[in-house]
Amino acid sequence: MYLIGLDVGTTGCKAAIFTADGALVSSVSREYSVDIPQKGWAEQDAENVWRLVQEALCEAVAHIDGERRVAAIGLSVQGEAVMPVDQNGRAIRHAILGMDTRTGEQNRQLDEKFGREHLFQRTGMPLHTINTLPKLLWLKQYEPDCWKTATRFLLYEDFLIQKMTGIPAISRCLASRTQLYDLLEDKWSDEILEWMGLEPGRLSPVYPSGSIIGEVKAELVEDWGLANRPLVVTGGHDQACGALGVGLTKPGLSMVSTGTAEVVEVVLGSPALNQTLEQGNISCYAHVAPALYLAMTLNHSGGLLLRWFRDVFCSDEVRQAAVIGKDAYDLIFGDLSDEPSPLLLLPHFSGSGTPWFNTESKGAILGLTFAATKKDFARAILEGLTYELKINLELLRKGGVLINELRAIGGGARSRLWLQLKADITDIRVAVPQVTEAASWGAALLAGAGAGIFADVTQAAEDTLKIVERYEPNPNAVQRYAERFELYQQVYPILADLNHHL
DSSP states (O other), rough: OOEEEEEEEEEEEEEEOOOSSSOOOEEEEEEOOBOSSSSOOOOOOOHHHHHHHHHHHHHHTTTTOOOEEEEEEEEEEOOSSSEEEEEEEOBOOEEEEETTOHHHHHOOOOHHHHHHHHHHHHHOOOOOOHHHHHHHHHHHHHHHHHHHHEEEEOOOOHHHHHHSSSSOOEEEHHTTTTTEEETTTTEEEEHHHHHHHHHGGOOEEEEEEEEEEEOHHHHHHHTTSSSSOOOEEEEEEEEEEHHHTTTSSSEEEEEEEEEESSSEEEEESOOOHHHHHHHHHHHEOOOOOOTTEEEEEEEEEEEEHHHHHHHHOHHHHHHHHHHHHHHHHHHHHTTSSSSSSSEEEEBTTTTTTTTTTOOOOOOOEEOTTTTOOOOHHHHHHHHHHHHHHHHHHHHHHHHTOOOEEEEEEEEEEEEEEEEHHHHHHTTTTTEESSSSOHHHHHHHHHHHHHSOOSHHHHHHHTTTTTEEEEOHHHHHHHHHHHHHHHHHHHHHHHHHHHHHTT
16 A cells, blocks of 8 residues: 655645655645735635645556555645635635734734743743734734634644544644644633634644545545545644654754745754744644654755756856756856855845745845855855754754754755855755655645554654765864854844844
């Protein structure tokens, strides 16, 4: 039998089918849009996402040779997005996504009522527009008819589980990213729900990740071309599933995921709810692995900044790469100097992530002279992104979070130059796992645990992990970059007020 890891992100979904030892059998993706009806808003047609999820599943199943029997399906989903649904689980308005920033006023109300420190110490989530709580508060205040009509308010995990089984259910992992979940009492917060006037029954029941909720509906099994009715199992937040997929099962292990954005996840033995992390806007929530937690940092730019540089400044390299059949990034970053760039780049091209969460911050390039080259600019981008990484890692350490290894996944894990740069700037060993679908595999591991294929999901994650490369910090380079980092740390404070006026 096979396992399916269903990864449902902000702009696309992926259905990946694995054998029990982690071998990828097939992987099929679909893309979908994000609607921007007003400045700062970000919404999505969840019913269309469900349709495209089914398309991906059908195509992935069609690639199975022989009998198409799947033991279980696990879900890895984008966080914080919320949608009101009717009694049949059908969305009655578009989902409001995590990236939506309309809820500044609601956050001010929450700060006034509870205090940002109290909210963080109970829920692990800093005050921010990303959270589900202020989005629900906005719905109640600005769309009262929708608020009253909705049977439940779901995130993508419980929305899809209800579609597949008829039963709404959410993982403890994803629930703990909503700012509605009390980490200390381990349940939906009575204090918050009572203040909002939100009955607990209008949220889904919470289960540990890897819990069996039910079987896929018979009519869906027929539509998807399966020979049996797979179990549907709770999964969790996509970054947490990715962390499980690369074996982050012990405190001190961490993951840097470099895609469109760059995210760090660090494993904790207990919630880190101290003032240092709260002031740094670092979220703390339940891991999908049992009895563990995660601290998460975020840089909005990540690989998106590299794509911008490629598209705006590197048309020659793009054309040449097409002719010789290479990746344009290999030409752009292929022969950079080993020395730090003479330029300093602040990578806040879409505002800052942690620790500032300043949506008004902007990118900057400092140190330009007539001697500056495009290669200097290219290296400054990699360095600037990695200096941001170091700022967050140092903040985590200051907050008492142990970090002894970074496991790199995503597009950034394909660049040897950037991997060594991460090791040299952060002074932490960087390891590269042999996994191409970390979040999907994490969801599949949870599916296998629910189905009884794995007796221990933590052990299964460790047993199937293969590290293919390690990058150790170079002592000489560590010293050179430490000196540049001292300068970099001054850039944001100097420019923050100016950028607010641009």
